[in-house]
Amino acid sequence: MSGSGVFLCAFECESCTRGGVPLSLSHVLLQKASPLARPTGTHSASRYQASLLEGPVLGSLLKLSIPIVLANILQSGYQLIDAFWVGRLGGHAVAAVSVSFPVTFLLIALGSGFSMAGSTLVAQHMGAGNHHRVNQVAGQTILLVVVTSLSLSLIGILLAPGLLGLLGVEEAVYDAALVFLRISMAAMVFTFGFSMFQALMRGVGEVRLPLYIVTGTVLLNVVLDPLFIFGFNLGVGGAALATLVTQALALGTGLWLLVRGRHGIVLKGHDLRPDPVFIRRALSLGLPASVELSARALGMNVMVFLVTGFGTVTIAAYGVGTNIMAFVIIPALGLSMSTAALVGQNIGAGQIERAGRIARLSALIALVSLSVIGLVVFTFARQLVAFFVPGDEAIIEAGSHFLHITSLTFGFIGAQMALTGVFRAAGHTVVAMLLALVSQWVLQFPLAFILSRDTVMGVDGIWWAFPVTNMVTALIALILFMRGDWQKGRLAEREDPLSAQVSDEIISKGPGPSA
Template identity: 55%
Template structure:
């Protein structure tokens, strides 16, 4: 594991690589949950793929509501680590874990109870409804495990420890690979659960990951050592984390709501379009993994360098990471453009219509993927500096000002039809990247302080709101 001092003093390229490579590998492995599910569910047919596709945005919305608290904990952990305030790192980790556990239980129960109403609002076809409902119910039961392990990963990344989460993910992905076909198709005494089997497999393996993560934190051998005294509720910290974390929750929730609204629009064109959208979205998640991993490395380095008051180095980290993200996703986009039908056919081989429409979706947006890499790295720098409102505003612009209005107008009021939805992705990728870089270049993010006497966390939201008011 790269030591904290190496992360703060090593050449930026080397520090980024030392963090990004294990994170990218971990992200690739973690995406194998969705890939494995998509591969096996695709063998069941287009209706089953559609059932998973309409379920995911709703599940993501509920998870997003509590994820801002995890962001706050990860941001503070990175800056306290950079400032060498190690006891506060432990305190932040424990308090954030408490909040995340409570939030996940409440949101998981709420999502479970409201699942039928979500699907009714989405006007899901009768052939898809029951499978989607079963998938959502099991997914919401597992929300507490998803939250817990995500919090563990975020805290460990914040302190620069990226290999232990990687090992846990590797083990659970292998378990999921074995359990997925078993639960979906059945074998021996195990019945065939169909689409619900994919959710059951993920539930079991995420539960295992959450337990292992908690064990690592309590054992204290990898940079964080949680003890009973750290879990005593600290309302002062909770209030601070709330102010820092709420914009992050709004950001992710707005993104999830945008996906749900997009699902309404996609569903209006029928099952083939829903399945094409679902497969294309899965492919997009996979190809953005390098930039996601890189952006997480950027977040860790920016946070620790800001905590150590190395502001110019934090800025250089962001620009180097942004360039790398652009180049990596542009290369993947070019490859995806030429092999789109083959890639789509891997996920759903027996439906020529879905292969055709899904291939069009991938080709339309592929050449703009590099701009996603730009946005991800810039947003990570904002988040690491504590400027959560900036990331929230960028998310609102992306989903509600650019993408959804474009998708609606192009698909419903032009001859493009469902292809208008695909074009909205491409246009939004470019626009939001330009806005993100322009805002970052202004430099106001450098003024935020989270570790000076630990008093300015409450001012973060106010400072960002003042900046937003100046744009009006």
């Protein structure tokens, strides 16, 4: 799986000034009395909010999840485009990109927690109607993400040679892998930034703009990849550079939209001032989320060590099978993200019963839809594997056998992901973290190790660890959901609009003269 806002006082804007002079308290009181006086940014915020807090639950879910799913599918196009053009450079180039991916993915997982925390807090404050808090949370989130991404990027660039050495990269691949990895590390700042923009936009319910931006950048990548790789003769470094350029443009576009403030969030300078209270809250939410994602990333990498003991055919079958599975769960990932936004806003609004209906419907949709997809994968397993390795009968046989064992439990993956979105929305990121740790490190890896090494099952023991883990993890998630602790996860309280507006004006003007 691959992964990727925003700002200021929704109440401080053109309608809060007259000829550049800040409003006095009497002006604010008059504004409160007038239904026509609405600050910039609130029009769009109210539009998104109304559609998420009322009306049919199914319609709200589909309205959010479809654009998210499409954006996720398009984002996977980056890897497909890179693979297409890098493949024309030869096997060493493909290997250079492949060995760099686990390192990049792990660092991205480590730093993504703050975007999740920001999305959770934005959604809850949006639901509570605290628009100025939405902007403040967005500003603090961007501050944290910038610091985190710059730090991880610098660490990655400096440690790249050592990391490749730990992975045992062959000498023939090392130089190209080092170039690709270092450029990818430099691009991480922009990748993190755009991911943050997407997360914050989801929090306010705006999912169309990220889709439009992703579409544009993927199309641009189609042009830049061959231009940089072959036209400028940059090789694998050209593929990484094309991603850097497109992600930088995506982030720049997102920040420009935030500064304009017409899509639910308004970015202004004072929201970027470090707020220790918010930073502590973001750490409490974001660090468990980072551990969760890192546990999943490390878990999949550790499984590779088990697979490699069974030969090249098994390695290839595992690679093809997990690639197919990664594509299959894209709808569940989109549904999980939309569920988190919807449940978060409704918890913030105090609509716990509606939040529960959203959660149950989302889990049911994920269970049914991925079960159907799993049945299709089961039926056409040979054809799907053959698409990736045409003519290699041994890999086709092994890969289709892997999919036959795992595919009928895809629905449980979907249900678990949907419920994980609920826990994140409620601020229960520790629960989501524990689910990931149990799934990868208590169930899947130990089961795969024991069944493949200490029983007559052999490699089938690795394959059967997947469906067992899927079912047990989904059952644990369901039990935790039914306990209802997530219903107490309200992180935002409603504020009086007048006090919020006056407070925001005071912040924007700064402290007055001392007596």
